[in-house]
Amino acid sequence: MPTVELNQPVPDFEAPATGDQTVRLADLRGKNVVIYFYPKDNTPGCTTEGQDFRDRIAAFEALDTVIFGVSRDGLKAHENFRAKYEFPFHLISDQDETLCRLFDVIKLKKLYGKEYMGIDRSTFLIDRDGVLRKEWRGVKVKGHADEVLEAVKAL
Structure with a gap:
């Protein structure tokens, strides 16, 4: 499978999501789409990142932008995390x-001296036409949602 490239159309995909939904990129044409990848539900950085996007949702929606968080957690864990x-x-x-492979976010990571393959915190901004306009890799959570919001405003 190819991986995404800046200023190129993102290949259509479909994936299971909370709310008993299947997200299809093709169904989102006409809206800007923010997809942020995070390592794990209910961990400190991932919780803060989700809260930062949550707290700015009105500003994103005013710019006709939808947000999706993505991790390898199952739907039950996602439903609980989302509700909490x-x-x-x-x-x-x-x-x-x-999706992790499509967006090339699985990287070799180290924790307590052990190496493992995990999600590199990353965010992608796809415009109304399905073209990847901006990517952030190796994201630091503090201030990130504001930076993404500014990028959407600049579209």
């Missing part, structure tokens, strides 16, 4: 890593 923090956007479950 009242995220007004859906979370996509990518247990088979199809």
Whole structure:
């Protein structure tokens, strides 16, 4: 499978999401789409990142922009995480890593001296025509949602 490239159309995909939905990129044409990949539900950085996007949802919606969080967690964990923090956007479950591979976010990571393959916190901005306009890799959570919002405004 190819991976996404800046200023190129993102290949259509479909993936299971919270709310018993299937997200299809083709169905989102005409809207800007923010997809943020995070390592794991209910961990400190991932919770803060979700809350930062949640707290700015009105500004994103005013710019005709939808947000999706993506991790390898299952739908049940996603539903609980979403409800606990009242995220007004859906979370996509990518247990088979199809989207992770498409967006090339699986990287070798280290924790306590052990190496493993995990999600590199990354965000992608897709415009109304389905073209990838901006990507952030190796994201630091603080200030990130504001930076994404500014990029949407600049479209």
